[in-house]
Amino acid sequence: MKISLFVTCLGELFYQEAAKDMVEVLERLGCEIDFPRGQICCGQPAYNSGYRKDAQKAAKQMISAFESSEYIVTPSGSCAGMFKEYPGLFQDDATWHEKAQKVADKTYEFTQFIVNVLGVEDLGAVYHAKATYHTSCHMMRLLKETESPFKLLNNVEGLELLPLENSYDCCGFGGTFAVKMVPISEQMVDEKVRHVEETGADVLITADGGCLMNIKGRIDRKGKPIAVKHIAQILNSRS
Amino acid sequence: MAMKIGEKPFFDRVDDALDDTFMRQSMANAQDGLRGKKIAATEGDEAIGDWEDWRSAGEEIRRHTLENLDYYLEQLSENFAKRGGHVFFAETAEEANAYIQQVAKKKNAKNATKAKSMVTEEIGLNEALADVGCQVHETDLAEYILQAEEGDRPSHIVVPSLHKNKSQIRDTLKEKAGYSGTDQPEELTAFARSQLRDVFMNADIGITGCNFGVAETGSVSLVTNEGNANMVTSYPETQISVMGMERLVPTWEDLDVMVNLLSRSAVGQKITTYVTNVTPEVGPQSVDGPKDFHLVIVDGGRSKALGTEFQSALHCIRCAACVNVCPVYRHIGGHAYGSIYQGPIGAVLSPILGGYEEYGELPYASSLCAACTEACPVKIPLHEQLIRHRQIYVEEGYADKSEQAAMTAFGIGASTPSLFKIATKGAPTFAKPFVQEGSISNGPGPMKLWTKIREFPAPGKENFRKWFKEHKKGDSRNE
Amino acid sequence: MSKGTIHNRDKFLSHIADRLGRERKTDVSRPDWEYQPQWAVYQEKTSDELCALFNENSEEKGTLVLETTMDQLAETVEYVMKTYGGSPMVATDDGRFAEFGLTDVFDENDVHIWDAELGERNIEKAKQANIGFLFSDVSLAESGTIAQFNDRNIARSVSLLPTTYAAIIPRSTIVPRMTQVTARIHKQVEEGENISPYINFITGPSNSADIEMNMVVGVHGPVKAVHIVILDA
Numbered sequence: 029m030k031i032s033l034f035v036t037c038l039g040e041l042f043y044q045e046a047a048k049d050m051v052e053v054l055e056r057l058g059c060e061i062d063f064p065r066g067q068i069c070c071g072q073p074a075y076n077s078g079y080r081k082d083a084q085k086a087a088k089q090m091i092s093a094f095e096s097s098e099y100i101v102t103p104s105g106s107c108a109g110m111f112k113e114y115p116g117l118f119q120d121d122a123t124w125h126e127k128a129q130k131v132a133d134k135t136y137e138f139t140q141f142i143v144n145v146l147g148v149e150d151l152g153a154v155y156h157a158k159a160t161y162h163t164s165c166h167m168m169r170l171l172k173e174t175e176s177p178f179k180l181l182n183n184v185e186g187l188e189l190l191p192l193e194n195s196y197d198c199c200g201f202g203g204t205f206a207v208k209m210v211p212i213s214e215q216m217v218d219e220k221v222r223h224v225e226e227t228g229a230d231v232l233i234t235a236d237g238g239c240l241m242n243i244k245g246r247i248d249r250k251g252k253p254i255a256v257k258h259i260a261q262i263l264n265s266r267s
Numbered sequence: 268m269a270m271k272i273g274e275k276p277f278f279d280r281v282d283d284a285l286d287d288t289f290m291r292q293s294m295a296n297a298q299d300g301l302r303g304k305k306i307a308a309t310e311g312d313e314a315i316g317d318w319e320d321w322r323s324a325g326e327e328i329r330r331h332t333l334e335n336l337d338y339y340l341e342q343l344s345e346n347f348a349k350r351g352g353h354v355f356f357a358e359t360a361e362e363a364n365a366y367i368q369q370v371a372k373k374k375n376a377k378n379a380t381k382a383k384s385m386v387t388e389e390i391g392l393n394e395a396l397a398d399v400g401c402q403v404h405e406t407d408l409a410e411y412i413l414q415a416e417e418g419d420r421p422s423h424i425v426v427p428s429l430h431k432n433k434s435q436i437r438d439t440l441k442e443k444a445g446y447s448g449t450d451q452p453e454e455l456t457a458f459a460r461s462q463l464r465d466v467f468m469n470a471d472i473g474i475t476g477c478n479f480g481v482a483e484t485g486s487v488s489l490v491t492n493e494g495n496a497n498m499v500t501s502y503p504e505t506q507i508s509v510m511g512m513e514r515l516v517p518t519w520e521d522l523d524v525m526v527n528l529l530s531r532s533a534v535g536q537k538i539t540t541y542v543t544n545v546t547p548e549v550g551p552q553s554v555d556g557p558k559d560f561h562l563v564i565v566d567g568g569r570s571k572a573l574g575t576e577f578q579s580a581l582h583c584i585r586c587a588a589c590v591n592v593c594p595v596y597r598h599i600g601g602h603a604y605g606s607i608y609q610g611p612i613g614a615v616l617s618p619i620l621g622g623y624e625e626y627g628e629l630p631y632a633s634s635l636c637a638a639c640t641e642a643c644p645v646k647i648p649l650h651e652q653l654i655r656h657r658q659i660y661v662e663e664g665y666a667d668k669s670e671q672a673a674m675t676a677f678g679i680g681a682s683t684p685s686l687f688k689i690a691t692k693g694a695p696t697f698a699k700p701f702v703q704e705g706s707i708s709n710g711p712g713p714m715k716l717w718t719k720i721r722e723f724p725a726p727g728k729e730n731f732r733k734w735f736k737e738h739k740k741g742d743s744r745n746e
Numbered sequence: 747m748s749k750g751t752i753h754n755r756d757k758f759l760s761h762i763a764d765r766l767g768r769e770r771k772t773d774v775s776r777p778d779w780e781y782q783p784q785w786a787v788y789q790e791k792t793s794d795e796l797c798a799l800f801n802e803n804s805e806e807k808g809t810l811v812l813e814t815t816m817d818q819l820a821e822t823v824e825y826v827m828k829t830y831g832g833s834p835m836v837a838t839d840d841g842r843f844a845e846f847g848l849t850d851v852f853d854e855n856d857v858h859i860w861d862a863e864l865g866e867r868n869i870e871k872a873k874q875a876n877i878g879f880l881f882s883d884v885s886l887a888e889s890g891t892i893a894q895f896n897d898r899n900i901a902r903s904v905s906l907l908p909t910t911y912a913a914i915i916p917r918s919t920i921v922p923r924m925t926q927v928t929a930r931i932h933k934q935v936e937e938g939e940n941i942s943p944y945i946n947f948i949t950g951p952s953n954s955a956d957i958e959m960n961m962v963v964g965v966h967g968p969v970k971a972v973h974i975v976i977l978d979a
């Protein structure tokens with residue numbers, strides 16, 4: 029199967045290890061991966077802050093980059109969700125709207141692609157740890173993907189997955205919200221970190237770079253001994 | 268006092284809220300409790316079938332009603348008046364208040380009882396009536412408590428006194444109403460019951476809001492648990508119901524669906540204890556019914572949403588389900604919004620009714636987690652409307668200039684691959700001076716806001732594109 | 747009621763039509779809704795099952811449920827009188843009490859029957875009463891709710907002011923849910939009938955959770971509720 033990797037700007041800049049793991053997992057599943065070079069950022073920061081025109085610019089760039097792809101797979105539920113918003117950005121422009129719709133329709137979040145498209149639930153991964161999983165809001169509510177990550181994680185040998193209290197509450201990232209509403213975001217991420225701590229987990233797993241950056245940033249600032257990992261890192265682990 | 272709460276700027280209100288530990292704990296407790304109850308009575312109740320179908324039914328009814336609002340309001344008013352009621356259409360809060368003042372003066376009314384109603388809070392009716400010598404007695408327990416505290420305002424559209432704990436309530440009632448009991452909710456409630464009994468009987472005017480008007484009969488439907496709506500509509504000679512102009516349904520059949528959605532979403536009940544439906548009486552009068560019945564229908568800025576992307580915000584049935592799941596509300600409570608409409612729906616509605624100058628920051632008080640949209644029983648795309656507000660805020664030039672510049676730069680950066688390539692390549696070098704032990708604790712420029720409370724990741728040393736290229740080469744070599 | 751009036755309507759509605767970007771509408775037919783989940787609820791239930799549900803849901807709200815038969819109704823009513831404080835008591839002015847053979851019990855126990863001609867005095871009576879007796883016109887299995895079509899004789903004060911309301915519920919009045927009641931009202935309207943000015947749905951005693959979300963029973967309405975279900979009526 030031919031797929032195009034949409035690595036996301038955060039993945040490219042900060043979470044290259046996770047991105048590499050994702051590539052390896054997908055390759056092992058027989059996917060032929062390409063990396064459209066024109067990709068940059070999905071435009072969500074501008075879109076969510078109300079800068080529709082600037083978001084359109086980013087969207088056009090991405091649509092052009094991925095137009096000819098068969099499947100678009102990304103390690104972020106939120107960025108996949110943004111691709112799904114593209115048609116709405118071009119309501120008054122039939123040509124771009126159609127292109128946007130096509131791109132949106134073939135976009136999948138990483139775990140969603142593995143479970144729903146490839147039909148695989150056991151990746152033969154091994155990872156010895158007590159962990160808990162953070163369900164990112166956009167993946168859960170915009171993409172409506174709630175099961176795939178758990179299906180895959182439940183088949184990881186050695187992984188004990190602990191339930192997270194108030195798992196449905198946002199971690200306080202929200203893109204520019206994290207810097208625009210610092211005091212509120214701080215309380216939200218603190219509550220999230222508290223619930224994570226209460227599980228007794230050593231590792232927090234998530235499928236979203238934004239949440240990861242936020243929660244990890246706070247955990248590290250507070251010096252808590254909890255590792256934060258992208259789900260691809262767990263699923264590609266063999267020990 | 269109307270819609271606005273407090274005079275302080277937004278971030279000061281947020282700071283005040285974050286300092287109020289009791290309030291924050293009670294918001295969190297209330298949310299956790301209500302969420303469980305709501306889920307059990309909605310998705311979790313197999314007896315009613317698929318909750319999604321109910322939501323779709325609600326949306327369908329509300330959409331149709333709003334699309335034909337002029338028609339249904341005409342029908343409602345026609346039927347109400349046909350049975351002897353008086354209808355007043357008020358474009359503004361001032362017009363509504365002036366009409367009601369005039370009714371009070373004509374009746375020489377000194378006392379009025381009121382069942383809980385957000386629209387009367389919105390128009391500031393209590394003050395308007397006080398101005399003409401008519402005192403309004405709040406009878407909903409929560410509103411009664413707030414009124415005793417003089418100047419306290421609602422922090423939740425369904426439970427307005429959510430921010431107050433029982434010892435605060437006891438102290439207030441002690442000081443203002445001569446209460447001498449404990450802080451047990453049963454005892455406090457019994458006190459309110461005994462205090463209000465005679466007040467109900469002796470009032471000249473009974474004031475209610477209107478959960479739903481029913482167009483086909485000109486009926487006013489009121490949803491309560493305490494029974495105060497029944498008291499308010501039974502004993503005073505004059506009844507005045509104030510209705511936001513969008514709060515109606517075409518028929519009784521539609522009322523059924525809406526009451527079900529409201530009861531289950533607001534408080535997790537299959538039906539509220541009382542659903543009280545009042546229609547002007549024809550023929551000989553009841554002893555326990557109003558002789559004079561007025562319906563005041565208020566625009567108050569709502570029409571600004573008609574014909575725009577915000578039209579569906581008027582589908583709202585004020586159940587507060589969106590408030591009850593909002594993680595921002597959870598931490599800052601209701602007063603920080605500076606409006607009697609708080610939480611996600613408050614952040615959508617307040618700028619429509621009160622303008623961006625006053626409420627333009629509210630749409631940003633959301634992480635766009637979409638929990639609200641998921642909870643809303645009439646499927647209002649709340650988080651999308653928050654984004655839409657932000658767009659208008661930006662388009663109309665309210666946004667900060669430096670943010671605008673940054674976003675323009677973002678737009679250019681995000682559509683120019685060569686620039687992005689330079690940026691990714693340069694990032695590790697650029698960030699180097701700030702990196703300590705693999706992350707950034709005190710970033711420059713806009714990163715400063717991030718690193719105020721969290722570490723910022725140091726850019727990876729490797730270039731992913733380069734890695735991928737090499738990796739692929741390896742692939743082909745293997746083949 | 748006086749003659750009705752309408753103020754400021756035309757300008758107001760024209761403004762709405764303007765905002766909606768069209769002319770005023772004078773004829774709209776309500777569509778056949780695509781989604782109507784309400785009708786399916788409890789459709790497959792037998793009347794026994796509906797009755798059991800009604801009782802269960804009443805009890806869940808703290809209402810006492812007494813099942814009885816026509817033969818034993820008077821006795822059951824007397825039991826309720828004794829248990830909930832006896833006189834003073836009130837009842838609605840409802841022919842069904844006589845039909846159901848309750849005239850004597852009411853007489854013997856000095857129950858004040860609402861009398862519209864007595865005016866305000868009725869309200870005084872109801873306020874002081876320990877118990878108010880009334881019939882449920884339609885009863886909702888889903889929630890243990892009674893529905894009353896009140897008027898000047900079947901006065902709503904009787905279910906509202908006394909400390910306890912005791913509703914008589916012929917089993918035949920039990921329907922799945924509110925849907926069946928509102929459908930009946932809607933049909934009445936379509937047939938050009940005037941509806942009752944006060945249509946009340948009541949589900950157990952009044953209550954509030956306004957203080958720290960603690961449930962307290964007995965706020966402005968009754969503190970206690972009794973549902974007397976007549977199995978063979």
Ligand code: SF4
Binds near residue numbers: 583589590612645649
């Ligand atoms: S917006 Fe929806 S969820 Fe929020 S109060 Fe209104 S109806 Fe309820």
